[in-house]
Amino acid sequence: MEINDNNQLLRFTTAGSVDDGKSTLIGRLLYDSKSIFEDQLESVTATSSKKGHEGVDLALFTDGLKDEREQGITIDVAYRYFTTPKRKFIIADTPGHIQYTRNMVTGASTANAALVLVDARHGVIEQTKRHSFIASLLNIPHLIVCVNKMDLVDFSEDRFNEITREFEQFSSKLLVKDIRFIPISALLGDNVVNRSENTSWYDGGTLLNILETLHISSDINKIDARFPVQTVLRPQSEKYRDYRGYAGRIASGIYRIGDEVSVLPSGFNSKIKSINTGEIEIEEAFAPMSISMTLEDDIDISRGNMIVKKNNQPEPSQEFDVMLCWLNNESAKPRAKYIIQHTSNEERAMIKEVVYKIDINSYERQKGNSTLEMNDIARVKIRSTHRLMIDAYRDNRNTGSIILIDENTNETVAAGMIV
Template structure:
């Protein structure tokens, strides 16, 4: 199947400290000729000052001065590049356990995750942690790069053993598509160019694998969900009768003439027209931003959701969420927060911590109700009004929430609805 060269693929990278994530991304950018001359000159000068022979590829992603001085990547670094076949956005996330929240942030919109494993060490706890988060976030494609193959003499046996280790623990996780690639980020084996040192590996390189991933099927096309962001009432005399509901389609397909319901009221109508920008269209689909008009004059406001009459989400005030705590301060028992869900904003309370997840061992602790930064737990949330919910596994857009501290206005948690 031919890939649309305008299609954007978002992918995140993860691995333990010194597994070579930054070097891998640098190699990807360098060998695909996605580096500007001034960037190359700057990194070459910095490499020389540090006493490196040649270009230190890791510096292409360690963009902050403080990070370079410390020699570590401490935040999510986003990089954009393009090839003749596809456009890419990379989220390079830290490997340290104290930066779990950064990986959750970087991976939340990803179509694919690239997880690095050091061929000398095999699967370690951080590999399991990153894989668990990728599974939790329902990332459709997982590419496991077994790096530093040059340091194990490009051994096929080592490669196969690590695949066995990974498959042994990952059988407990829900993963749709897992692929393995033996690479050397430092020397460029199987990153952009095929390795001459591993003739026993006959599959594609990392770049060719990323270019060929099909992501159109990752969008929910069945459940039509359209959260209203604003109501359009133009002052122009020519459009004085126009009342459009603008927003971004979260999932599904909308067509002129479709029978729809407006939630939470339940009022029913039919779609009269759909506008994408200044152009009127007969149908629209996720993730298009559009304005929809209805045949009936009914009360619709921001936070309402337009859905198909025969396919509606659950409407709940109390529900379970897998929550990642992002804040420096621990969770406050039964504290009030602002919950953001699609275009809806309500007050909410965390009623109960059902269990806390040990993301290294996959064990559940139902005794410890304290959530601190980077903790992941299943919690019960109650809101002041009903929300229109889908499970995160069915619909990432309508199945995700964030919690905001009402006093500081800080985002304290991100959650996936179960």
């Protein structure tokens, strides 16, 4: 089945060290692609002149928090939406500081691509490796390495090639399939939206051109059909008197009318009778569409159940290994009970064991340390009260991810990828 890349939504995240120019780059993308409202432009122009800046400080388009504007840093995930004739985009601008690993995990978890910024003067540093490692861990399919501030190294081709070699050397250990390199100056706009006359030696596309043409259809798992039920629709109207639809968002795969399906965890089988998007009936649906479907048999189905193909089912499991990023200020309590959320299903669970923690600067595994502090990434064993219909995260990002919630405070304390 062909899914057209045009007009698809592309989510991307930015990563890099503090002052590498991430917010300026996003500001430049928005500014040069004419995706900024006039009142925003007036507000930022006024703030820029108040601060004594020459021209418009592009970084202010994304720095929404008061602390950020005062310190000139990004300390929260700032989401921005913009659109071009070819594609729609959601940007997650994430912090560069080491203490904000959790924000990067949050911003990158749904991304198709990650923009990793490298300062042309400093080259590949520890934080470049750390952010690239997290992007790899989160299974982000495309990595775009933006070698920024090329104007400060006289747009040197040799310097660009040196950084490319340096990055390729360490990235051979990463699991990212598609890595591209682009020389830019976010401040001056070289190769961001418009081609640069200063890099005649570079024959690749501009950043916007790469983002608009990135092939993302194959990022979606079309093989394993997974439909977590979010709610059961029983409209009390004359037109739909006997309608019993199961609504939700397709996590992966393709569903067609007449397909033989199984309902998990009960294991009952049936066939798809109808598929609707809104009030329109369609013949087939695929991820990530939101739909409702009806089945030929009257089966007891509720929120948290999963409708899958009869011959392709996830593994129901109560105990499994997870790469967990701890997000909370309070450290993880050994064997404490948490609410685990997996797709639309909520159960209670506990962290049975911390197998090892990862030093995300050196990638080394640290064994024998069972405490989890904020921003720690660790492989842990989790046990839930009931079986969950899980896939490995590398095969299916939607059915392979979980979050843990503190049942007393209702805070999300951890996010994890099922190994």
